[in-house]
Amino acid sequence: xxxxxxxxxxxxxxxxxxxxxxxxxxxxxxxxxxxxxxxxxxxxxxxxxxxxxxxxxxxxxxxxxxxxxxxxxxxxxxxxxxxxxxxxxxxxxxxxxxxxxxxxxxxxxxxxxxxxxxxxxxxxxxxxxxxxxxxxxxxxxxxxxxxxxxxxxxxxxxxxxxxxxxxxxxxxxxxxxxxxxxxxxxxxxxxxxxxxxxxxxxxxxxxxxxxxxxxxxxxxxxxxxxxxxxxxxxxxxxxxxxxxxxxxxxxxxxxxxxxxxxxxxxxxxxxxxxxxxxxxxxxxxxxxxxxxxxxxxxxxxxxxxxxxxxxxxxxxxxxxxxxxxxxxxxxxxxxxxxxxxxxxxxxxxxxxxxxxxxxxxxxxxxxxxxxxxxxxxxxxxxxxxxxxxxxxxxxxxxxxxxxxxxxxxxxxxxxxxxxxxxxxxxxxxxxxxxxxxxxxxxxxxxxxxxxxxxxxxxxxxxxxxxxxxxxxxxxxxxxxxxxxxxxxxxxxxxxxxxxxxxxxxxxxxxxxxxxxxxxxxxxxxxxxxxxxxxxxxxxxxxxxxxxxxxxxxxxxxxxxxxxxxxxxxxxxxxxxxxxxxxxxxxxxxxxxxxxxxxxxxxxxxxxxxxxxxxxxxxxxxxxxxxxxxxxxxxxxxxxxxxxxxxxxxxxxxxxxxxxxxxxxxxxxxxxxxxxxxxxxxxxxxxxxxxxxxxxxxxxxxxxxxxxxxxxxxxxxxxxxxxxxxxxxxxxxxxxxxxxxxxxxxxxxxxxxxxxxxxxxxxxxxxxxxxxxxxxxxxxxxxxxxxxxxxxxxxxxxxxxxxxxxxxxxxxxxxxxxxxxxxxxxxxxxxxxxxxxxxxxxxxxxxxxxxxxxxxxxxxxxxxxxxxxxxxxxxxxxxxxxxxxxxxxxxxxxxxxxxxxxxxxxxxxxxxxxxxxxxxxxxxxxxxxxxxxxxxxxxxxxxxxxxxxxxxxxxxxxxxxxxxxxxxxxxxxxxxxxxxx
Numbered sequence: 001x002x003x004x005x006x007x008x009x010x011x012x013x014x015x016x017x018x019x020x021x022x023x024x025x026x027x028x029x030x031x032x033x034x035x036x037x038x039x040x041x042x043x044x045x046x047x048x049x050x051x052x053x054x055x056x057x058x059x060x061x062x063x064x065x066x067x068x069x070x071x072x073x074x075x076x077x078x079x080x081x082x083x084x085x086x087x088x089x090x091x092x093x094x095x096x097x098x099x100x101x102x103x104x105x106x107x108x109x110x111x112x113x114x115x116x117x118x119x120x121x122x123x124x125x126x127x128x129x130x131x132x133x134x135x136x137x138x139x140x141x142x143x144x145x146x147x148x149x150x151x152x153x154x155x156x157x158x159x160x161x162x163x164x165x166x167x168x169x170x171x172x173x174x175x176x177x178x179x180x181x182x183x184x185x186x187x188x189x190x191x192x193x194x195x196x197x198x199x200x201x202x203x204x205x206x207x208x209x210x211x212x213x214x215x216x217x218x219x220x221x222x223x224x225x226x227x228x229x230x231x232x233x234x235x236x237x238x239x240x241x242x243x244x245x246x247x248x249x250x251x252x253x254x255x256x257x258x259x260x261x262x263x264x265x266x267x268x269x270x271x272x273x274x275x276x277x278x279x280x281x282x283x284x285x286x287x288x289x290x291x292x293x294x295x296x297x298x299x300x301x302x303x304x305x306x307x308x309x310x311x312x313x314x315x316x317x318x319x320x321x322x323x324x325x326x327x328x329x330x331x332x333x334x335x336x337x338x339x340x341x342x343x344x345x346x347x348x349x350x351x352x353x354x355x356x357x358x359x360x361x362x363x364x365x366x367x368x369x370x371x372x373x374x375x376x377x378x379x380x381x382x383x384x385x386x387x388x389x390x391x392x393x394x395x396x397x398x399x400x401x402x403x404x405x406x407x408x409x410x411x412x413x414x415x416x417x418x419x420x421x422x423x424x425x426x427x428x429x430x431x432x433x434x435x436x437x438x439x440x441x442x443x444x445x446x447x448x449x450x451x452x453x454x455x456x457x458x459x460x461x462x463x464x465x466x467x468x469x470x471x472x473x474x475x476x477x478x479x480x481x482x483x484x485x486x487x488x489x490x491x492x493x494x495x496x497x498x499x500x501x502x503x504x505x506x507x508x509x510x511x512x513x514x515x516x517x518x519x520x521x522x523x524x525x526x527x528x529x530x531x532x533x534x535x536x537x538x539x540x541x542x543x544x545x546x547x548x549x550x551x552x553x554x555x556x557x558x559x560x561x562x563x564x565x566x567x568x569x570x571x572x573x574x575x576x577x578x579x580x581x582x583x584x585x586x587x588x589x590x591x592x593x594x595x596x597x598x599x600x601x602x603x604x605x606x607x608x609x610x611x612x613x614x615x616x617x618x619x620x621x622x623x624x625x626x627x628x629x630x631x632x633x634x635x636x637x638x639x640x641x642x643x644x645x646x647x648x649x650x651x652x653x654x655x656x657x658x659x660x661x662x663x664x665x666x667x668x669x670x671x672x673x674x675x676x677x678x679x680x681x682x683x684x685x686x687x688x689x690x691x692x693x694x695x696x697x698x699x700x701x702x703x704x705x706x707x708x709x710x711x712x713x714x715x716x717x718x719x720x721x722x723x724x725x726x727x728x729x730x731x732x733x734x735x736x737x738x739x740x741x742x743x744x745x746x747x748x749x750x751x752x753x754x755x756x757x758x759x760x761x762x763x764x765x766x767x768x769x770x771x772x773x774x775x776x777x778x779x780x781x782x783x784x785x786x787x788x789x790x791x792x793x794x795x796x797x798x799x800x801x802x803x804x805x806x807x808x809x810x811x812x813x814x815x816x817x818x819x820x821x822x823x824x825x826x827x828x829x830x831x832x833x834x835x836x837x838x839x840x841x842x843x844x845x846x847x848x849x850x851x852x853x854x855x856x857x858x859x860x861x862x863x864x865x866x867x868x869x870x871x872x873x874x875x876x877x878x879x880x881x882x883x884x885x886x887x888x889x890x891x892x893x894x895x896x897x898x899x900x901x902x903x904x905x906x907x908x909x910x911x912x913x914x915x916x917x918x919x920x921x922x923x924x925x926x927x928x929x930x931x932x933x934x935x936x937x938x939x940x941x942x943x944x945x946x947x948x949x950x951x952x953x954x955x956x957x958x959x960x961x962x963x964x965x966x967x968x969x970x971x972x973x974x975x976x977x978x979x980x
Contacts, residue, residue: 023056042123045069059085068122069108075118079104079151094141094182104151105172111158139181139210149174154193161230169193169201181209189216198244199223211256219248225273237330238283241274249294261298267291277330287312293372301367308374318384371406371414379420388457397421410437424865426450432478441480445492448473451865452496464556465510468500468862476521490523500862503542505555507892514538520586528582535589539613544598580622588617590632610642611635622651630659639952640666640687657696664689665710665953685830685956686711707744711828711956797940798970802843804935806943814940817975818948830976831940832958833933839965841923844932848922849889849915853877856885883911890914894921926962933960936973 032052039047050065061083069075082101089096110118152172158165171194179187191203205216225243232238249266253259271288293306318326380397402417418430428450432443452470459465476492495517503510513536520532544552593613615632627647634642646659666688689708694701797810806814821829835844851873858872869875877885890898894917902910922928937957944950958976965971 020056023054027056028052028054039068042125043068044122044124045075046071047122059087061085073108074106075108075110075122077106078102092143094143094180097142097144098146100144100147102147102149102152104153105149106153107155109154109156111160113159115160142179142181143185144179145177147174147176147179152193161234163230163233165228165230167195167197167199167224167227169195171195176207179207179209183210184208185210189214197224197227199227205251211254213252213254213256215250215252217248217250221246223247225270237278238275239278241276243270243273245270259298261296263294263296266294266296268294277326282314282316283327285314286310289313301365302370303367304370304372305374306372308371308376310376310379312378312380313376314380314382316382316384319387321386323387366409368411369406369408371403374401374403374406376401385457389460390457392454392457394454395421395423408436410435416441416443422447423451423454439480439483441478443478443480445476445478446474449497452499453865462558462560464504464558466502466504468502468859469868470499471497473497486525488525490521492521494518494521502859503552503556506552508542509540510542510552510556512540526581527579528584530582530584532586533589534585534587535591536593537591539590539593540595542596542598583620583622585620587619590615590617593634609637611638615644618647620650625649625652625655627656627658636663636666640664655696655698657694659692659694661692661694662690666690667957685958687953687956704747705745709744795975796972797936797975798966798972799936801839801965801969801971802847802932804932804939806939811943811947814943815948818944818950821950821954828954828956829944830956830958831937832974832976833930833935833937833960834963834971834973835929835933835936835960836963836965836971837924837929839969839971840929840932842919844928845919845922845925848925848928849918850877852889852893853882853885856888857881883907886911886914886918890918893918929962930960933962933973936971940973940975 028051031054032049035052036048039049045068047068048066049063050067052064053062054060061081063081065079066081067074067077069077080101080103082099082103084098084100086096086098108118112118150173152169152174154169154172156165156167171192173190173192175190177188178185186206186208189203189205189207191201193201200221202219202221203216205214205218207214207216223245225245226240229240229243233240246269247267250264252262252264268291269289270286271290273284273286273289274282275284276282288309288311290309291305291307292309295304295306296302320326320329377400378397379399379401380395381399383394383396385392385394397420399420400418402415404415405412406414413433413435416430416432416434418428420428422428427446427448429446430443432441434441434443450472452472453467456467459467472494473496474492474494476490476494479489479491481487481489495515496513497515499516500512501510502508515535515537516539517535517537518531518533519535520530522528522530542552546552546555590613595610595613597610611634613632613634615630615634617632618629619626620628627649629647630644632644636642641662641664643662644659645661647657648659649656667686687710689710691704691706693704695703797806797813799805799810800807817829854872854875854877857877858868858875861868861875887898898910898914902913905913934957937960941952941955941957944955945952963971
């Protein structure tokens, strides 16, 4: 072999050996020493690298064991860093790495309370001269075929919030393929991160560095909201109890020309979720919320949500005693952030100093939010009003809400549907379209069985009335045209069922009805209210005149404190330019109505009942002075028919009125209080036929009154300071015609505009003059009575003690009596109801006690909101409830407390004492005894009329009597015969 070749080979081998020694040993050692020296010079915490390896032939570099931080508390560390450099980097003018591997990297990210970040404090670097940015500068050319990060560890802690935030990802893996800073190169990326506390991040996609852009898919699984909730808590006083978040989205990000971010096919799921107030009371609980098919476009400032599905949200809200909402007070309690320190402390400029001009820049474009399909199901809202007394609680749910095609920029109206329960059995349905700008809506609103008792607390300050029951239903169309000014209309129908109000002073029914239906409702806000028809089903009202001539309505109204300045306003009312509301009612129909009337200003007191009221009132219109037709029929005390017919102008009755009223066969015994006060006698017997015809034209009255009294007989004398001194019995006997009737005509005329004119004194003076003339000319009024007689064995009816039920023997006797009366049409029967305290008292007291049990138990069930029958008498009171009810009955009816010596008694013995006292109290009650006598008379008459088919106009009642019982305890009710 030539010497030259040998020398060349030898030199080459030496060079390779030196290169190997330099690459494998010397350079890694120098690099390790230099690196550790630099770390020692600039690091503020212990920092070092354990080992560096380099393969000069394959250009593979491995760095082992980087640790920055205290031992055991490293803040940046990794176990191994591997990089494989390619030789083609020399001629491609780009650093080319085939493979980069990083094993078990560790990072601690810590924010202190002062906001400093630990990573910025690890090194103290010398200050460098700032270099101006080169707009044409290009990124360092770099190509990496594969990057793999395995077993990563990231610990994050933030001490700035009031409650520290901390989370950990101890399983972090990242893989990049074909990463490059060269233009238009894309790298495929995969990232997976998971932690021991739950929550996983999956990120796949592509990334380009020049220009920077990325697209791919990001997914968060089982993210725990507690890990970052302190950020929210410091802004809002809400305590998180539970919250799990799942998120996935496709994205596109481009920073070449501004920030362009597009999230596509995004979905968010929260299940479950619960927050509470700092004091521990619950605020919101949610079973599940799913948002899917969502797109977010940052460039277009647009959010499109395809679907929102939510299940079983429960929330609480209340108005506190001071009138504020609890949520409002909750957010108001959050401490305000310190104000930003002003940049300058110079004195304000003088008034004439030139002020800076406002920024002429146009306002930023608003974001657009589109909600295509929203479904909220089985929501529950707990509402409370603690300002009302007593506090009102209202349950709203299950609440279901559907929203379709919502556009925050009001590109088109969106559809809204609400279906919810209200209270125990109420239902509300809302369906329609809503516009946002300007605000308008067209909605169909249906309600069913809305419990009106919720309004009790709001009427308590104004009227002493208990709302026992009432159910609201409606089918309405609401058309909201604008909010400023407010303009809307409501059309449809509404009804209120089972309204029952109680006078809380007297504990008596005041106003009630079975049903009121308003048909053809049309309300135009601020302009008119039109109703086609109002149907009243079984309406009832109680009207009483007190002994001081006030009414029960005056007693119920609660005086209200006068407003400051109200006297001035009353003295000179402010002129109003607003047009009065026009009211139009097509018709009012009354079906099976009734009323109770009582006059306690009379001695004895007077009371009567009107039943079976049926009829109609015609069109009422406040803008047209046109009389409304009136046609009503009814009965007084079941048998006496009443008719009211004519026309009236409700809004101006002095302008036009034409009403004819007729009462037929009214039992005059019910008018005994009036005869006692003005005539000085009770009425023993008689019937009244009354025809009244009143006409008013522009305040001028013309009245025609026709009175026919049948079979009038006066009873015992009554002391009354208002009684007239006239020979009444003689006058009555003379006024009767041959048929036993008294006919009187009383025409009246006058000017109602004259304050001195009064109708009643004229009527009374006319009657007085008529009686005087009859007494002065007796032979002109002589009439005769036809006397009749009946069988002795048919002249009385025996009743069992405490009962108004007819026995079989009594019914047989009445059948015989009815046949005799039919054969003698001129005869009339008089029934004198009788009761005896000794025989009836204890039994009717027991019956009264049972009715009291039923009434009080009925009231208790109503207050609880339980379903009850139509009448209290249909209830069966459990024996277990009677003890407590008896305690209340004793105190209410006897108006005293049980004696103290009863306190140590056992429950059964005490109940027996209470019952004995109540029975004794009612056993001597004359009102109950007289009522039993009247019931016995009614039983006889009902049997004769209903069973024996005797005409009701041939049977009269005589004022009930308190008599004595027979030796065997039976009570005899006498019967009397009379003739026309």
